[in-house]
Amino acid sequence: MNEKIDYNGLPKHSKPLWRSGLNVPTFPTYNDDQEFDVVIVGGGITGITAAYFLTQAGMKVALLEANKILNGATGHTTAKVTAQHDLIYHEMIEHFGFEKTKIYYESTKHAMSFIKKYCTDNQLDCNYEIQDATIYTNSDAYITKLKQELRAYELLGIDSSHSETIRLPLQTKFSISMNKQAQFHPLKYLINLLKESIENGLSVHEETVAIDVETGKILTVITQSGRRIKCKHVVSASHFPFYDGNQMFFSKMYADRSYVLAAKLKTQFPGGMYLSAEDPKRSLRTIKFNDEELVLIGGESHKTGQETRTMSFYENLQQFGEETFGIEEVKFRWSTQDLITLDKMPYIGRLSKKNSNIYVATGFRKWGMTNGTVSAKLISNLILEKEAIDAELFSPSRFQADPSIKHFLMQNIDVAKHLIEGKLEPVSRKVEDLYTDEGSVVSIEGKRVGAYKDVNGKVHCVDTTCTHLGCEVEWNNGEKSWDCPCHGSRFSIYGEVLEGPADSPLKQVFFNN
Numbered sequence: 001m002n003e004k005i006d007y008n009g010l011p012k013h014s015k016p017l018w019r020s021g022l023n024v025p026t027f028p029t030y031n032d033d034q035e036f037d038v039v040i041v042g043g044g045i046t047g048i049t050a051a052y053f054l055t056q057a058g059m060k061v062a063l064l065e066a067n068k069i070l071n072g073a074t075g076h077t078t079a080k081v082t083a084q085h086d087l088i089y090h091e092m093i094e095h096f097g098f099e100k101t102k103i104y105y106e107s108t109k110h111a112m113s114f115i116k117k118y119c120t121d122n123q124l125d126c127n128y129e130i131q132d133a134t135i136y137t138n139s140d141a142y143i144t145k146l147k148q149e150l151r152a153y154e155l156l157g158i159d160s161s162h163s164e165t166i167r168l169p170l171q172t173k174f175s176i177s178m179n180k181q182a183q184f185h186p187l188k189y190l191i192n193l194l195k196e197s198i199e200n201g202l203s204v205h206e207e208t209v210a211i212d213v214e215t216g217k218i219l220t221v222i223t224q225s226g227r228r229i230k231c232k233h234v235v236s237a238s239h240f241p242f243y244d245g246n247q248m249f250f251s252k253m254y255a256d257r258s259y260v261l262a263a264k265l266k267t268q269f270p271g272g273m274y275l276s277a278e279d280p281k282r283s284l285r286t287i288k289f290n291d292e293e294l295v296l297i298g299g300e301s302h303k304t305g306q307e308t309r310t311m312s313f314y315e316n317l318q319q320f321g322e323e324t325f326g327i328e329e330v331k332f333r334w335s336t337q338d339l340i341t342l343d344k345m346p347y348i349g350r351l352s353k354k355n356s357n358i359y360v361a362t363g364f365r366k367w368g369m370t371n372g373t374v375s376a377k378l379i380s381n382l383i384l385e386k387e388a389i390d391a392e393l394f395s396p397s398r399f400q401a402d403p404s405i406k407h408f409l410m411q412n413i414d415v416a417k418h419l420i421e422g423k424l425e426p427v428s429r430k431v432e433d434l435y436t437d438e439g440s441v442v443s444i445e446g447k448r449v450g451a452y453k454d455v456n457g458k459v460h461c462v463d464t465t466c467t468h469l470g471c472e473v474e475w476n477n478g479e480k481s482w483d484c485p486c487h488g489s490r491f492s493i494y495g496e497v498l499e500g501p502a503d504s505p506l507k508q509v510f511f512n513n
Helices: 043-055 089-096 097-122 140-156 186-199 311-324 368-383 401-424
Strands: 035-041 061-064 127-139 160-163 172-185 203-205 210-215 219-223 227-236 253-263 273-276 282-289 292-303 326-340 347-348 358-363 436-445 447-453 460-464 472-477 481-483 495-500
Touching: 035 219, 035 460, 043 186, 043 368, 061 227, 061 358, 089 097, 089 140, 089 282, 097 140, 097 172, 097 186, 097 368, 127 140, 140 160, 140 311, 172 282, 186 481, 203 273, 227 368, 253 311, 292 311, 292 472, 311 326
Parallel strands: 035 061, 035 227, 061 203, 127 273, 227 358
Antiparallel strands: 127 172, 160 172, 210 219, 219 227, 253 292, 253 326, 273 282, 282 292, 347 358, 436 447, 447 460, 472 481
16 A cells, blocks of 8 residues: 555545455436335445345436445445344344344345355456354453353344453453354455346436425425436435434434544464453454455444544554464554444334335444345335334334333433534634644634634634534544534535535535645
């Protein structure tokens, strides 16, 4: 790589490895007046897989992506294809009951089977590998939790094992494994899926921002440029739903950021996929890249916008890698944003009884490869009027009394706290105080402004009031972005929307350089 490396050996810029060296296709902005059976908004694993299922069934489908295809959450994943979604099954059985938990597991298993079959049948060169997935702990407090989870595995009939040790050079007291899970290169897989869908008639459009839906028997998707696209069904697969329909998803989910390094080790990695039970989380898996084996080291999660010195999280992961294996070189670093629902179960399906021809898929809680595929299959089944036994479980309009009420209150108290703190926060720094390549909240003529001084010394200023519900954004020094601590919206140094729920940019503030 020719990328500049900063003082601590981390790549200077945040970039996932998945797009590197890959010929990702590009598509025109929507500029037509066609009508479709289905309009899918969002060009990640959910949208592309749903397009595949629907075009296979002969439906006329349009796929709209606000930015670039496969450059959102799907392009920033760690790409584990597994039903081991952290420690969830014991908790699910307690809150949802055995039968619903079984449906969750079976839906995930079917998604994994589809991915494996598609890769195998098409002989895809997408680094698909069978690996065991292991959760480990060195904490006495977590041994009981792991044993409870293992018991849930046994009740659900999951092929599993346990041990007091793992193959990694880490001290552990107990571990549980789901056997015969998988990992792959998500973009190589999805580009092929997309290509086949286009051959079946899929119409794909990038840099086409959908902002609203006019409801009725016939729907109209309205784009930011003013285009109006008529269709029978709309699928919101845009990470955060682009159309809310008065469901107030911003109050029923929170945004969580986590971090990944792709590193060449000094020692041999023993194989397998790993996740620590306790915090700070540590996620590990390998990927073959340019004939070298790299290890993805992930973890260090926090609520979006509630940490400013995010480079420290990359440094923590680097330190862990150095101490555990020895790192020869960090090739890539990147972060990702995940949405977590009140009861930790994704929202998938019909938006509401009133808007039964609008569908949503969100809240994947960091397990988008399987949950995205589950979403695509469930929503496609609903549109095609096929059986969907998991529809009730994932229904976006559900409200589980335990634990939803407690988490609803906690989430919205936290939002109110950050809303008030942001308005009252004293600002002492001036634009003149900024170093090169630094961003900060500053005071300009007594007004709170977000300012970033680029490597050429030019200062870019924005109003720090989030355009969603008025919270004050904070600087993210690892990603060079302005992040909202209330609902997770993110903006570029120019104020452009990077992630929702905000759909309008921050106002630019003009400063005389």
